[in-house]
Amino acid sequence: MTQKVFLQTFGCQMNLADSDEMFNHLRARGAQKAQTPEEADIILVNTCTVREHAEHRAVSFLGRLAKWKKERPGRIIIFAGCAAQRLGNQLKKEFPFLDIVAGAKSMDTFSALLDKSGLFPPAQEVLPPQTEGLTGYVTIMRGCDFRCTYCIVPYVRGGVKCLPHEQILQEAAQKAAQGAKEIMLLGQTVNAYRDGDVSFADLLNRVSQVPGVERVRFMSPHPAYITPDFLAAVRDNPKIAKHIHLPIQSGSTAVLQAMKRGYTREILLEKLAALKACGMTVSTDIIVGFPTETEQDFQDTLTLVDEARFFAAYCFKYSPRQGTPAAQMELLPEQTLEERLDILLNKVRDLSARAYTAQVGTHQQVLMETENKGRTSNNFWVKTTKNYKIGSVVPVEITRADGTLLFAKE
Ligand code: SAH
Ligand code: SF4
Ligand code: F3S
Secondary structure, eight states, rough: OOOOEEEEOOOOOOOHHHHHHHHHHHHHHTTOOSSSSSSSSSSEEEESHHHHHHHHHHHHHHHHHHHHHHHHHEEEEEEEHHHHHHTHHHHHHHHOOOOOOGGGGTTTTTHHHHHTTTTTTTOOOOOOOOSSSSEEEEEEEOOOOOOOOTTTTTHHHHHHOOOOOOHHHHHHHHHHHOOOOEEEEEEETGGEEEEEEEEEHHHHHHHSSSSOEEEEEEEEOOGGOHHHHHHHHHHOOOTTEEEEEEOOBSSSSEEEEEETOOOOOHHHHHHHHHHHHOOOOOEEEEOOTTTTTTTTHHHHHHHHHHHOSSSEEEEEEEOOOOTTTTGGGGOOOOHHHHHHHEEEEEEEEHHHHHHHHHHTTTTTOOOOOOOOSOOOTTEEEOOSSSOOEEEEEEEEEEEETTTEEEEOOO
């Protein structure tokens, strides 16, 4: 009988791509996707541990599966990803009904783990992963060589390993052949990619030449690798999206140093100006309430946000992660974190509304993601007046902005 697997993915896009990859190994053993946990024989939970709250969500999801497992004999639970890596075998003690723990570092050995469990039929030929939707996600590197003092990612994902560029191009071509119009290249410090002579800029250019690819995006870059050859590629290649999600974390040099981010406020401002000069819009991630953050440091973040005019920002309250250097430091009062988050979120909302309004009157190419909605190269959502084929590129003029949606005339 065919086993049906339900995928529950928490965390970042890297995890989404990993879930696809793990599903593919199950598919090679005859499994199919289930739409709900009720109809599933296998649940694969892919987890995040970047903040305490994320790990808590993953573990409480697992706790709730005790009942699901009891309802039908033979049901299988696989707990994978970053929280699985951090908590490891301790989980099996706490949740004896758990069948397989596959930490984020065990992606390469996932297939062997399945075999070792004896719970699945032997693998047939591993088929290319199937792409659903317009965007094909392609992991180009795993892990991270930075050691930002607040961050758990390097501990649970290990150091950088870049995939061979030939393999990446082949995967992009497969996804494009399956209908992906946009390729999203993924890695924790994606722009640190290098494979022999092939730099990240080279890779962007090569992926953009794959037949069928209309647009190339990437996630998440690090400011340290915003290099002249990368900027040149963005400027000269219209298929590279004119949008970058560049996490800055703080606008204060003192905090950036305490975080060991490897850049100052001034360097950041230079890089942001260079990106803008190439026509890029920038969104970001910011942490408020890092242990050393003074009121003045926080003001520095606010002024930088104003200057940079991010069109979107994910803002997080600092969350101590066990084993990281910053976890040894004394925490700021929770109330301070909340107040700062609130102030920052209000500013970001304002900036976002202004950025959308500033698009009115411009001409854009919209890549349709539904019949009447798509995104510009700058990553703004646009609603069209007529319906189009999903995946087509429609030239429009922006006539109106409403919150975080633009309206177009074609
Ligand atoms: N590799 C990316 C992002 C990794 S994690 C980068 O280097 O920028 C995603 C985001 O989570 C980070 O950008 C950061 O803003 C946030 N984050 C990471 N650790 C955190 C912590 N301990 N507390 C709060 N936010 C954190
Ligand atoms: Fe974490 Fe820093 Fe690495 Fe990003 S660059 S994953 S924030 S250690
Ligand atoms: Fe979370 Fe792991 Fe991604 S900790 S943010 S799922 S790399």
